[in-house]
Amino acid sequence: MSQETLRLGILGAGRIGKIHIENLANRIRGAAVAALADISPEELAAVAARFGISKTYADYRQVLELAEVDAVVVATPTNTHYRMILDAAAAGKHIFCEKPIDLALERISEINRAVALRGVQLMVGFNRRFDPNFRKVHEMVRAGRVGEPQILRITSRDPAPPPETYIRASGGLFLDMTIHDFDMARYLVASEVVEVYARAAVLVDPVFEQAGDWDTALVTLTFANGAMGAIDNSRKAVYGYDQRVEVFGSGGMVTVANNMPDTHVHSDRTGVHSALPLNFFMQRYTESYRNEMQAFVEAIRAGEPVPVDGQDGLRAVEIGLAAIRSARENRPVRLTQIQEGVSA
């Protein structure tokens, strides 16, 4: 398409939708919000007023009918993605969709086929790939600065558990939270995961057990290139949002630490003290949300492939499903066992 401004329809004006709208309004070059849909009239009116969006709809399909909309941002609950993406693809709109695309492999595959058939692009919102820290690790690995990757370590811990209603609709620890780490693993090691062993437990709050979920996990990944990865997760790190990775290889190691609100160090009689990490994903990943949307806009405008596509979305869910099965059965699970289940 041409280099003109990309006109976006936003589907969903909730927490994540607002992040994208605000970025598009203020910080993204080459794009504009052309329309907004949300099922809540109040939310719709409030957000539209705040950002000066004139075209608003209760039904997302009305956005898809607008000729002036080039692409849509799907920022609604996971269980609505499938229908919206298929409809958007049918309407010839490019699509940016929050992760996960869906919880069922069959539906993701169907989405990927539909998108290919319609000739539109689908980008999946694995925003952490666009965080300056993780991108730097990715670039250094790709540039050979650690030699052959051999060991990957990811620590990913939330500051506090989400509300119980969120937990019950989330798809569970591995598809809601670890899925970011599964995508990160593929991004950093640049090799496909072939086997998963997951150990999971409820150590934080019994509410997870009641929801048939876990709150703490250790996952071992085996990659096609022989490398191994260890992910650890907790739903509750009292010191804040803990997001670190390390790639070790034949030529060296690269690690990234948490982001801090300031660099102060205070020394007194009792010790040396510094600030806690940024405590919430919207502060921690401010830049990554902006960067990912900028990347989507630029790829679509330039007619180039989006940097995170439906296959990436599929792979992460496959690994998540393998982790669930592994944790339930306490045995390593090969990705092919998950993938065969789909084709069957």
Next chain:
Amino acid sequence: MSQETLRLGILGAGRIGKIHIENLANRIRGAAVAALADISPEELAAVAARFGISKTYADYRQVLELAEVDAVVVATPTNTHYRMILDAAAAGKHIFCEKPIDLALERISEINRAVALRGVQLMVGFNRRFDPNFRKVHEMVRAGRVGEPQILRITSRDPAPPPETYIRASGGLFLDMTIHDFDMARYLVASEVVEVYARAAVLVDPVFEQAGDWDTALVTLTFANGAMGAIDNSRKAVYGYDQRVEVFGSGGMVTVANNMPDTHVHSDRTGVHSALPLNFFMQRYTESYRNEMQAFVEAIRAGEPVPVDGQDGLRAVEIGLAAIRSARENRPVRLTQIQEGVSA
């Protein structure tokens, strides 16, 4: 004044003016750009187009005549500040002015008197006070976390010298560069500087000597409360923009380090390596520019005193003039010697 949106006229569309305009357009709550003046028609047109500013003028006085302008941002060269501020005050506009207000104490005093007389407020752009790192140090000192301040250390080094034309018009090292550190010293120690000893040299580039200036300095400050301060400056730190402070006192110490673009640490056969500090003031102080303008807008809207006023602007220039005299005569200079010169 009321809690309505503060309407700002921007005087000067150069490098620093653009920073303020962009922040006001996208990131400052409660304010809007109502008009813009610049002597360059091209610059004026380009900036107005980019940010959708409809009222533009070659002559700043036309901005002052607009009833809908509540306040002005003076972002023009230092030698124009005096006239503009007096005119703005006469027009009843509140004023935000870049540092330094002026290089002559008499003129700053005249400005401060005029502003008081007209009942408008003048805020001076010592943006570093609004940097999260330095603000944290200030707050911790004020909260008594270091006890009585005894020793202040400021390291302030530029990544590279400015162009020769800039050097010649800058007022020299102490009034152009160290002036930030003089204000920082007052901000962090919360006591007035009473004496200055400055040692300065040309170690970076002979162009400074030709301009009658220096490029490297060590300054010793004595505060009214007995504390002592050491500032070191260089116009050229090959590793980037070096901005650190340390306050030591009877109860402890607080320090802040440089800001980095990412947290990566790379270990290989040769050592452990990390990123260079953010290299340019516009990246390093992105947040501080935004925060200072937000503070100005909020103070004016609430009818409360601005956090950095004309007296602060005066004090910093006094210390700068004392430093110049000290470096020239190689002896400590008391601030009263500078201040008496003015009243004489």
Next chain:
Amino acid sequence: MSQETLRLGILGAGRIGKIHIENLANRIRGAAVAALADISPEELAAVAARFGISKTYADYRQVLELAEVDAVVVATPTNTHYRMILDAAAAGKHIFCEKPIDLALERISEINRAVALRGVQLMVGFNRRFDPNFRKVHEMVRAGRVGEPQILRITSRDPAPPPETYIRASGGLFLDMTIHDFDMARYLVASEVVEVYARAAVLVDPVFEQAGDWDTALVTLTFANGAMGAIDNSRKAVYGYDQRVEVFGSGGMVTVANNMPDTHVHSDRTGVHSALPLNFFMQRYTESYRNEMQAFVEAIRAGEPVPVDGQDGLRAVEIGLAAIRSARENRPVRLTQIQEGVSA
């Protein structure tokens, strides 16, 4: 026994024997080297001369016959430990033995029974427990500073592979190298390991494959108290000896970093650089070797239990054997499966 000087017979004057002799000669309070045995006459003569040891023997049994020897230090190859310990216990000597006690659980159990029967004490040389970093983590966990331990992470990587002859006699990665980490896991979490899942590969050097061994591993531990642990190992970290641990729990986290030869940080045009970690176990663990021997001497002199005993030595080997079976069969192995094998 009384508070008199503890008189030690050293069995083995090789690399590790020399470390103990030098510490006993210069840095350990309350002990003296009374006799030395080694099968190499040259080594024996050289070490005896250097440290002024008058009683030297080719046959360790002659040391055991000396009435003036209160205790022995077994610093010979692993396959000799069993015989020496049984003989020393029969002779009524207290025993300090390098890890591992033996590679076979039955023989370790026999040793433990013999030692108990003879009323002597056996301490096993898990020196890392006496490293100031790891001891600090242990103490903080015990003091409740991380709340309930939930996730343990250990990174343990050697700077370079040992010689091939060493590899072939070592018992393999898990019993030679990871065994330190297995003991560290028990020491830090203060709960028994109940299950092990190990993934291992040859990514560094094919010589390991030829020896039926691995050079890279990820191990998942499950503890009796519900906590989980992840250990990663490599035989070759090009940046040096990498020894870090982290304990995460309901109340916080404590981590320790590598030890450096100095604290210098060098900033130049290319980045910010610091020293590589101490590169060899004898430098890295200088203090821990000294501290462990001091702890042995003090426990024996005071008639109190040694801090690391034969049960600790047994547990670490059990975990190692479980890891070997797990890696070979690619499935989690419960410790009871290993322990039953022994009693069977």
Next chain:
Amino acid sequence: MSQETLRLGILGAGRIGKIHIENLANRIRGAAVAALADISPEELAAVAARFGISKTYADYRQVLELAEVDAVVVATPTNTHYRMILDAAAAGKHIFCEKPIDLALERISEINRAVALRGVQLMVGFNRRFDPNFRKVHEMVRAGRVGEPQILRITSRDPAPPPETYIRASGGLFLDMTIHDFDMARYLVASEVVEVYARAAVLVDPVFEQAGDWDTALVTLTFANGAMGAIDNSRKAVYGYDQRVEVFGSGGMVTVANNMPDTHVHSDRTGVHSALPLNFFMQRYTESYRNEMQAFVEAIRAGEPVPVDGQDGLRAVEIGLAAIRSARENRPVRLTQIQEGVSA
């Protein structure tokens, strides 16, 4: 002299004398303690017994008469150095003397002439030159890693003031404490100090004022090569012994931080916490005391110049006297003004 063991007579069995004796007994290669003198019979007996020194004397001159003594270590109060060094030189003994040699320039010059005349060597105990951190900075500067040195920063703060009796006999802040930093400045910048400006105050304890002394100071040094240096001192840093340096130059910067007892970092709800620096000079400078004595022994045995000689001792006192005069008169003082005073 030959490569045989250097036999040392120790003059003074106090705190610092014991450090040297213990190092010589256990950790220094190529030397042995042959005799010990101290005016306290109890101290003499206790130390001799502990380290097995058979020849002990109340009068140091008896040590100088022993043919088997090659060199002496002068570890007595400063006011006794002059007499002892002259006597030792007359007896043909090499001399290691604690800093400062003396508080009077004339007497130091006389000592230096006597030593040269007698053909013996005098090493002065500026032990910090032998600290791994500071030595690394020195080596990097010498290797050109910071380019031309331009700015030196030294922070040197004691954890707590010494007893009042010590203060009164110490020669004052600049000759007792800062003298280490003056020597460090020359060592790191590799250029002579030509001018000193010192600002000093009593901010810690009035006892310093009563003793005619100061407890807090900022010193500006000007070097012959154009570089500038800033030293800050306090007699009381509540967080421990604070010993940092930074050398900045045309090609980069090198800094060193404090030494810590361990590397632990503890994160909890309140912040991120780590250990305080090593708190006492004997722990902080354990290695430097050992290394300096080793360097003395090796230089004397090899017949090569000692690394810190009487001229170094003289220079540091000259700078200290300049600092005292500067602080008293509040003006910069050139070293030539101090040196001329001597020759007059």
